[in-house]
Amino acid sequence: MREDLLHFIWNFQLLKTREFVSVNGTKIRVFHPGELNKDAGPDFFNGRIEVDGIILVGNIEIHVNSSDWLKHRHENDKVYDNLILHVVYKHDKSILQNTKHNVETVELKNYIDAAVLKKYNSLISSSSALPCSKQIRNVEEIKIQSWLQRMLADRMESKTDYVKHVFSAAQNDFSQTLYIMLARNFGFKINAEPFELLAKHIPLPIALKHSGNLFQLEALYYGCAGFLNRAYKSKYLQQLQNEFEFFKNKYKLIELDSSVWKFLRLRPANFPTVRLWQFATAIHKCPDLFKNPENYNTVESLLQAFSYTHDGYFSNHYKLDGQEVRTIKGIGKKSVENLIVNTMAPFLFFYGKQTANDRMIESAFECYEELPFEDNVKTRHFTKTGLKFKTASESQGIIQLFDNYCKNTRCLDCGIASNLLFHK
Template sequence: MNFPEDFLHYVWQFKSFDNHNLKTVHGEELKITHQGFLNKNAGPDFNNAKIQIAETVWAGNVEIHLKSSDWLKHNHQNDASYENVILHVVYENDTEITRIDGSVLPVLELKNRVAADLIHKYEHLFLTLTDFPCVAQIQYVDKIIIDSFLSRTVVERFEQKTATVLNCLNRLKGNWDETFYWFLARNFGFKVNALPFELFAKTIPQQIYAKHKDNALQIEALVFGSAGFLKDNFEEEYPKKLKQEFQFLQKKYSIKPLEVSMWKFMRMRPQNFPTIRLAQFAALIVKSNHLFSNILEIKDTATLRELFENLPINSYWETHYHFKKEATSVSIQIGKASVDNILLNTIALFLFAYGKHTGTQYYISRAIKLLESLPAEENAITTKFTQAGVKMDNAFTSQGILQLKNHYCDAKKCLSCGIGIKILRQV
């Protein structure tokens, strides 16, 4: 018996045991009309079950244990909420259990009713040391089953992320534009510089930029100055002008710049240097007016992409990756893969979160449609699933896979996974 109690929950829920000639351990005839509904909160395992024992029909709760003595280990004998248990389902009956009122609790023993093949298949899934339990079996699962469960995991993933968005929204007193600006800035950090980008965004509120929208140099000075890159002495004209502008703006708005040491350059392609990303971010501020409001109005992916293309980036960065360091032919526009990343991790998320917050299904549907229009992500996790036979159709699939791996596979929640359940039922 190398399985947890959750396995018996699965066995009972899906009647994955020999149902013929059922009897209680005391020899009374037993008929199951309804197994009840799995209870994920405190109390008996299944609620609202309906069974018949001998000539009596019972409606109530079902409790499940590996051994009947677990009832005592869990102290149910002193818990009044277990008084309405009508059946105790156990793998092995090792002791007689009575309720608080002294009546004997009816018991169904499953020890000789669960197929050995089913137990073996579950143990193989649960004890596997590979990247995900069903790595050898998932290729044989119908794509409809996989897609159906991934639809659930995508929603789970975005609901979890939405909670973070709404928490930030609450701190910003319901200001969607500022909340979006914070998350977009963090996204521009692309993991390695996500934190300094987030801190940088919090240094200067969006409304300050709005006061200088008509002056690109001042916007760039605010961006590079608050990020901490204008503390040196410069010889080139462009950074000298930036520093001069920032010294005035810093005093005007009481800006406290970040420490430049926070920004990471090591082991990065020059196109991903934070200086280039900051130049792009500054250009996006100059180009875009009421960016989040515009995104709510835009209905197609191509137009959303245009928001991040052909940005008015200062020509200085065409020959520099960093201040004081010249280069030749620098690619300064945001690449397609990076735009896809922003559309996926910020735009789709905020459409979903806004739809959830306002109760507007239209925006939730747009978020899902946007995911379906973006290419699937390529990373260590999605690669493993692709190699196992899962087809990555688009970002909707890859997002679902990430949630599946992180919250089901890693936790060995095969019995809560539609794919795992399908594999187990193929006995």
């Protein structure tokens, strides 16, 4: 028996009854188990019980064995003098401190439903990546949805830590923050770091100054990315090189070493050379997104901001001076959705919190509600069980749940497990 399982059982009262007989033969009735305390001090605060007809309100301590009281060195701790109940799985020792302060001890061993333990054991012994995969369909949909909503809120908060960090590095400038975040997202994990670095090398005001001229933006980005410092046969690339040389001197720009960019195992459409062009085009087509980001707070406006057709040299070259290919399509719908989910919504949420603008916070959640469910390795563990999901708010909640709970078998902290173990 684990103490955290006892906490869980007591917290949700997964017991055969609410009426107990203490080890001294006293009748105890539990009205409220108390609030679980994960910090120092008694395990449950503000429990409400009846002991021999007298109502008591106060703290409750839980142990696997009564003797754990001594192991945990409570005997010299005054905090434990004013308990209302000591709950143990097995009563193996009388505790002087409890006797002195008239604290009754309840032994739970015979009150725990064997089915609960069986279900719990099957959960923690499961070798599946989703330990509850066989039972989760027994949980009411509304309970799963409500837990996923809570997970989504946690995910937003944890993303906020990253945005906060970028915001402070950007001297509390919202536009520059969005610019850095978006650049990082255009790197789509594999090239996120060099993309972020590149954006830091070309400050937003410079990019915006040249936003009206895509050729100049291309010179800035491909040049600073380190792609223009070799000999090219293409006239267009030679022109870009000349333009970049001019900007480099004018703005004292620093080039990245092109070896930082990764091409391996990427489909050509995801090559950084293609993503750079898409990023430059985004700035060219919608500079207002960076100037007034608060105006782009709906999925519709964001889809519009990122939907553009491409032309020019990079519309048919995956790599500089590579072979000419058929026209490369603009940024795909899935990629735009990814940008909204991973950058725009967390940015709007942060913006709303910083400026006390509830509408922006709502907009962030609306984006998740309106975008479709994301199919990926993590969410597939849940859809494979037969559960049906529709929106990005659900997939975001599942990602948070999987990373922070399922992966570490933290089922005892999970709102789905409490419903699962309740299920008859």
